[in-house]
Amino acid sequence: MFWSALAAATDPQPLPVTLDEATEQATNAASWVEENWSTWLNTGLRILLILVVALLLRMAVRRALTKLIDRMNRSAQAVEGTALGGLLVNTERRRQRSEAIGSVLRSVASFLILGTAGLMILGAFKIDLAPLLASAGVAGVAIGFGARNLVTDFLSGVFMILEDQYGVGDSVDAGVASGEVVEVGLRVTKLRGVDGEIWYVRNGEIKRIGNLSQGWATAGVDVTVRPTEDLEQVRSVITEAAESMAKEEPWNERLWGPVEVLGLSEVLLDSMTVRVSAKTMPGKALGVERELRWRIKRGLDEAGIRIVGGVPAQAEESAADPTAGMSAPSAFASTTSPQSAAATPLPRTDLTK
Numbered sequence: 001m002f003w004s005a006l007a008a009a010t011d012p013q014p015l016p017v018t019l020d021e022a023t024e025q026a027t028n029a030a031s032w033v034e035e036n037w038s039t040w041l042n043t044g045l046r047i048l049l050i051l052v053v054a055l056l057l058r059m060a061v062r063r064a065l066t067k068l069i070d071r072m073n074r075s076a077q078a079v080e081g082t083a084l085g086g087l088l089v090n091t092e093r094r095r096q097r098s099e100a101i102g103s104v105l106r107s108v109a110s111f112l113i114l115g116t117a118g119l120m121i122l123g124a125f126k127i128d129l130a131p132l133l134a135s136a137g138v139a140g141v142a143i144g145f146g147a148r149n150l151v152t153d154f155l156s157g158v159f160m161i162l163e164d165q166y167g168v169g170d171s172v173d174a175g176v177a178s179g180e181v182v183e184v185g186l187r188v189t190k191l192r193g194v195d196g197e198i199w200y201v202r203n204g205e206i207k208r209i210g211n212l213s214q215g216w217a218t219a220g221v222d223v224t225v226r227p228t229e230d231l232e233q234v235r236s237v238i239t240e241a242a243e244s245m246a247k248e249e250p251w252n253e254r255l256w257g258p259v260e261v262l263g264l265s266e267v268l269l270d271s272m273t274v275r276v277s278a279k280t281m282p283g284k285a286l287g288v289e290r291e292l293r294w295r296i297k298r299g300l301d302e303a304g305i306r307i308v309g310g311v312p313a314q315a316e317e318s319a320a321d322p323t324a325g326m327s328a329p330s331a332f333a334s335t336t337s338p339q340s341a342a343a344t345p346l347p348r349t350d351l352t353k
Contacts, residue, residue, distance in 0.1 A: 046124045054117035061109045069102040100161050104186070150187065152204035157186035160203060166211050171283050173210035177201050216256055217285040221276040221292050222265065225300070226308055229272075235261050237303045238276060241295040251291060254284045259292065271308045 123129055161184065166172045170181045172191070177199035179191040189206070191199040225234060242259030245251050257279035266273040276296070280288045300307060 043124055047121050050117050050120050050124070054113050058110055058113045061113070062106050065102050065105050065109070069098045097161060097164055097167060100184075104158060104161075149202075149204060153187040153202045156203035156206065157184075157189075160184070160189075160206075160209075161186075165209050166213075170211055170213035172212065174201055174206050175208055176205055213282040215282060217280045217282050219278045219280050219285040219288040219292065221289055221296065223274045223276060223296055223300075224271050224308055225274065226306055227267065227270065227272050229305055231264075231274075233303065234274060234300075234305060237299045237305065238274070238296055241299040242276070242278070242292065245291060245295050251288065254281045254288055256280055 119129060166181055168181050168184060172178065172181055174191065177191050177193065179193040179199060181189065182192050182198070183190040187203060189201045189203060191201060193199060223238065238261055246255050246259065255278055259276060259278040262275040262277055264272055265275040276292065278288060278292070297307065
């Protein structure tokens, strides 16, 4: 009745309506509104309550996550400058990692809370959600099969950030590529190689990761000398070179422990190898090894100790034989040798006698 009255009111050429018909239509509309106003009010209040609860819950969750991130940052600042903090990641990197984790968690929480609130609002309008949920399930399965690599990369990136496997500025070996981390994303990690090239590595393809910038590194140097050298003198020269290096800038900061002479790692007939090791700052092992080799070589030269390698020492010290280039004497040089007698022509005889 309400819709017929509304259609009659909006008709461009309305028919003449009597007073009784108008009164009847108004009465029907008022009764229809009176019958349904409670339903409208209940539905509106339910929707309003769902929105208020969803927004309050979203605000509370985001605030709790923010406080958790701030607490993580304060704990990182508390250990900075201590002996333990020197072995951990620096404060700025921990702050960046915590902010990334907080952003992901806040986005996931907002999606879940607001998505659930949207479904509840549709249910308040008496909309059947079964076909919608079934269609969403089928679409989700199809998208999951089609984008399984994308999902794998995303989940791997999330866990890499949560576990702090590496960060920007770290030198890593990712198996498929190695270099310095330029950017860490939820799907792709960007590395800069030793030659300046940029590697884009999907997080799902990284099966193992070796971080060369966390904790500490080890610098190892092998010194090969002749087996006749005095081992105590060799040890003394190496120790003196290492101590002088540890007192100078910037090696006193890059060396995190004394340089140790571990002993002989190999003994051969023409050489012996002395192993030298030192604990260094992460990522500085190669530079320490180069400088240590330089100083050890200079110290050994001053002490008259010869480093060998490549060509054997005995072959270098043996004197050249002056007769090595001469050919062996021939058997035909002696006139009394059987070879010369066999090669001598027979004397001619006169057959006419």
